[in-house]
Amino acid sequence: MNNIYLTFDIETIVSPRSASDDYVITCFLGALYIAEELSKRNLKATFYISLSPKNLAIDYLCYSEMIGNLISILKNYNNIRLAPHLHVKNIPASFDCFSDSFADYNYDQQVELLSYAKEFFENQGVFVSSFRPGGFLINETYYKSLFDSGYKYSSILPRSIPPVYNYNSHCFTPNYPFLSEYNIYEFPVTSVLVRSIKQKDELLNLSPDFFSIDSQKILLNKLEYSCINFHSFSIYKNRLVRENHMGQMKNNLFYLFLERNMEKLLNIFSLTILNQNTIMRKELIKWLDYVKIRKFETKFIGDI
16 A cells, blocks of 8 residues: 655745745645645645745734635645644744754743644634644654644654665665654654765655656656655746756756846846746646555545
8 A cells, every 4th residue: 555645835035046036826826726626636635734834024914814725725625734844934932033044942932832823724724733844854852842742643754764766786675664752753754865866875855846757757656655745836937956856957057147137137027937847847737647556545634
């Protein structure tokens, strides 16, 4: 039995060479496109929605209003479960949210942030039990703060367990959901260790963000459990493409020397580019089609 947990982080992109502050495209439109494609194939997925724009240049009130509207729409999809994704910068709190990383805050601050996230979703009629911190980064109080805030499930990319597949040693080590500290069920994001395009060993998601489906079919067929992660900002915003996607070199040159400069020019006039032909969008569809054709069982985070 191949159980696949499809997860999607709904957030803006802030990486230096690919950053975009157009949250309507990167979050709202990207999430709705993914929701429709999942619905067409009757695939279940968990959406981790960032409550922070991750960017001080973005007005928090405008962003949070948009996120509230997005949650109100997405909650009508029976095949989608919603959960908070706490990047932290700009979130209103009783303390200074100086860092975007959830791991940079102490226990009391984490509990306040987690309670804020629960209340935000409940105001839209959505009761949440799962959580994912921004960047998968946690500290020693992570599971205690989750438990004391009423959460049951977590989904991170643990560095403390071996990657599912090590492309250097060809070592295969399957993993599964496990009961962590404070009775929090952890649904680990499936990871592989590769010699990356940066010419260094990196732990990466088994994801359309990095790999073509053709390169990962053998591994997917072998796994009894896999947790795949993708980002809403990859749908309509082009960016630098990593690892082994077809057309990678052409895409990256076009983006660096033409599209990015064009975008900077358009920003002067408050205009933006909506790219309907991104490599990542096309690759996501290939992954979803493969999951559907192979009749893998898709589950929500929290379902064992």
